[in-house]
Amino acid sequence: MPTKPEIQGTAHAPKHRAPDEVLVSMQDVEVYFQLRGGSMARLLGMDTGSVRAVDGISLDLRKGEVLGLVGESGSGKTTLGRALLGLVAATGGEIRYAGQDITKLSTRHLRRLRGDLQMVFQDPSAALNPSMTIETAVGHPLKIHGLASGEELHRRVADALERVGLSPPERFMFKYPGDLSGGQKQRAVLARAVILDPVLLVADEPVSMLDMSVRAKILQLMLDLKRDLDLTYVYITHDLASAKFFCDRVAIMYLGRVVEVGRTEEIFADPKHPYTRSLLKAIPEPDPEKALPRDLPRGEIPDAASPPLGCAFHPRCPEAFDMCGWERRDLRALIEAHWTRHEALDFETERGTIANLDDLDEPSHEAVVAAGRSSSPVDVEDLLHRIREEDADEPLWRGVEDMTLTDGGVRVRFHDGADPRLRPAGGVEVACHLYPEVEPAAGEGPAS
Amino acid sequence: MGVFRVLFKPFGQTTGLARWLLISGLLLTAMFVTFALFAPWIAPYGFAEEVPKKVAPPGDGFLMGTNDLWYDVWSRVVWGSRTAIEVVILAVILGLLVGVPMGLVSGYVGGWLDRILVLIMDALFAFPPLLLAIVFAFLFRDLIGGGVMAVALALAVIYVPQYFRVVRNTTLSAREATYVEAARAIGAPGHTIMGRYLFSNVIQSVPVIGTLNAADAIGTLAALGFIGLGIQPTDAAEWGFDLQRALDDTEAGLWWTGVFPGLAIVLLVTGLTLVGEGLNETINPTLRKRRLRRFALPPRRPAVEEEAAR
Amino acid sequence: MNDRMEPVVSVRDLRVWYGTERGAVRAVDGVSFDLLPGETLGLVGESGCGKSTLGRGLLGMLPEGAQTDGEIRFKGENLRTVSRSRLRDMRGPELGMIFQEPLTRLNPLMRISEHFEEALRAHTPGISKDTVERAALEVLGLMGIPPTRYRSYPHEFSGGMRQRLMIGLALVFRPAFVVADEPTTALDVLVEAQIIRILHDLRREFDTSLLLITHNLGIIAEACDRVAVMYAGKIVEVGEARQVFRDPQHPYTRELLRSTISLSTTGLNYIPGAPPDLTDPPPGCHFHPRCPDAMRVCEELDPIDQELSGGQRVECWLHGPDHLIGVDGRDRLRVREELSVADEA
């Protein structure tokens, strides 16, 4: 067997004990986006509601570490990353960096901080001005801050390009982004981000738009940059596999909250939150011996404008129980799921039993399932019983306090439930009712 | 640099029909530009120089004949090109200088400034252009006299809202682009973002509007001249004015005094419109269709084994 | 197990080239494979290797002006040469296609019910609404879409639901052959897993043969019986998924597997360089400039399709045939010039 030429990157060990000096400290950060609503609503000055993109997150970022923000799209990762750099205004909470609260700084003061806090974007093709040469684009931060010009600027741009592997620099300087491949563009974006010698780099899914064969190269480059320039990273991703390799700590996000946070090894060795567990199980591994489990969470990430009551994950959670915040909309989903499982004929005969499923769309712990025109409340009750018998283990039933017949239908009342706060559990922090809020003295397992 | 790249890229990118539109348009326009540039050498007489013959038919020393003001029609046509091109260039440049920055700022800054500007521009846009041109021609004639500048200004006013609208709308969408956020992330202040990041990306459709407006300006200029609000005949030769003078001649059976200025207007308008449409075909992605080249698939290469067997 | 079964689709020496200003793009350049009834064949490779072109070429959905050559045998007909109208008739009842971007393929102004009615009526004129509804609800049920949503509009569905709708629309006819081009690339892990489950269960429910195009090796491992690895317009390795993953025979397959970041990744590996420009691919084996095992013969002669044990097929000189490799053909290529990032994808 011939020996391999040096084609693979030097295996780099990213995991080292991070010193505990806190670089950035986030306290209850909130970013709400006002929904625009229709023109009518605006005219009448109605409250159109808001999207809670980031909904009360407290995290410390330690110097020299790689903190991963992991979650499905829509969980607020990008928004939190942008808030960290002051690119989007936080509507609540504080973000402390170098003795200042970023959320309260004026635009001018923020601009001065740009040298320290930098960002790498998900789509390298969109992150570069299409009508600016690579040299101008990469050197622009220096020019804006008046740090270099002329020959000096040219030299520093060349250095930065060399550093990110775009060498010889002359070959790339005069090109436009359109002439570069995805990986090369992301390198140019990295060069622009490090040219000001920043302290913190927020990398928003830096490899997810790249071809798989380039991903490892860019991640390797980021590791090299971190080592050479003493950087701290916030690595945003939806890909747990790369987070496992790349991060020292990870925060798993769901609907604007952190649901689990801790050291990477601990989270991956013993995931605590049902969401984390599901994510881990759902990753298709390139190993045909492993098959995907059947008990994957149903449905998709709900609308952040009107999140589920109680624990936001409860409608999809395979381990949910009575405390988790069951509500009206879950009942609707359950009835629909029942019809989905059955023959079209059953649906035709049963659909008349219930008057209008849309009545169940508002969030509330109480539901009245009205009987259809040609049916009685007892029919509705029968239907619900049948659904219950079909799958007695369905966690929703654990949340039902009582079911009573009323004039027009069946009233279902659910336990009030509660919104689980982040709590320590075996070395990590989890936001889930399976773990008692106060750590028990003798390390008991999860209460279930 | 980037700006010129953006502006001139479509010229090189045209193919097929668009290329023919563009080339024929450019040829027509180039002809008139040549007249304009070299008028003193091309035209045998000055624009207000009286010749020995009045209303002589074409031929016999006067290529296009002479008219009732003792002018040589051919010379008037050539000098008229100079006026037309001057006015159009001035009008378009003035319109651009005002409309583009206003659209850029309005779209980027937003808020009440944007709302007020949009209101004003929409109001201007709602008027019939010729009416607007007439009103402003009156106004500027009183202020700075009836020269080229006054007419150019009046025309510019009617084009400003067009540039404003297009640039503002493209700015509104470009403002959300990642590269603009990236510019904020490196600490670029607002004017830098507008000047270095948005400007070159929102002016892509400006060449099209510019040329189409130029075509329109020729017509409007002639119309102003026709109703007597244009340039004074002693200031410069102007086709619309000549056309109006020729109106009475037609009854007397004198065709050449009107046909030649009229033809000049039609040709230049056509030329500029062709350039504009050619560019539009290229720039507007919905009109553009990527076509594959026809070619013949070569026969399959024999496998190495067969080759080796031979 | 399927040894004696007749293949549903049998492709021989298929070529699909595009004519561009830069020259002919050899997007698919001599591809042969069989697909058995109810079988799922995964097609992997870096982007730009011709996977989508192959998938569309099989169903005759290429852009005007693409040149094709070779044979696509399906139920006794050559799909490459049949008439356009015949192809149109077959699309739906016999052939199906699932795309990456479901929203762009659904008409935003039409209810889901209307989509199904339109699709079914095109092939069965006069079919009643009730019959359509019954057929549609059944397939939607299998996709996990509640019957109550039958009269909704596409925009009322989430991304994952839309993709299931597309799959349902393709499968309502129970076609014998379906091509799915990166059906989960735009979706989140959990939703992706749900869709993979559905695709995995397809063969049981519908007995459909599926060509599943993806760049995610995990999906292949999860949902495919066999896998074909494509590089620069050619299938360089094809075999049973288990076998290929356990013991990849082509250096490209091996490097691809090594460069994938998975939960068991402990170090970063990658293939240097990028797939070649298909207007002018390198001579001999197209992979030789990036191949760690390249030999002299690799840059001179096109590798030849070799069948290995277990039905695995490989196009690589490492597997012979020996008699064609000259005396010094097995010499390693001189140390390959460093492939800089300048050439990366």
Ligand SMILES: Nc1ncnc2c1ncn2[C@@H]1O[C@H](COP(=O)(O)OP(=O)(O)O)[C@@H](O)[C@H]1O
């Ligand atoms: N500028 C914005 N205006 C309104 N809503 C937004 C905006 N940016 C993000 N959102 C909403 O906030 C939520 C979180 O988005 P994002 O931070 O992009 O999540 P992620 O990066 O995890 O995919 C989503 O529901 C998204 O629709």
Ligand SMILES: Nc1ncnc2c1ncn2[C@@H]1O[C@H](COP(=O)(O)OP(=O)(O)O)[C@@H](O)[C@H]1O
């Ligand atoms: N319509 C087209 N015209 C010209 N070239 C094309 C066209 N579609 C694809 N190609 C080229 O064909 C090659 C293969 O593309 P594609 O089949 O999309 O690969 P993949 O799906 O593996 O990424 C690429 O080099 C691509 O640029």
Ligand code: SF4
């Ligand atoms: S034929 Fe040669 S270059 Fe190609 S994959 Fe095999 S060993 Fe590598």
Ligand SMILES: [Mg+2]
């Ligand atoms: Mg994001």
Ligand SMILES: [Mg+2]
């Ligand atoms: Mg593709």
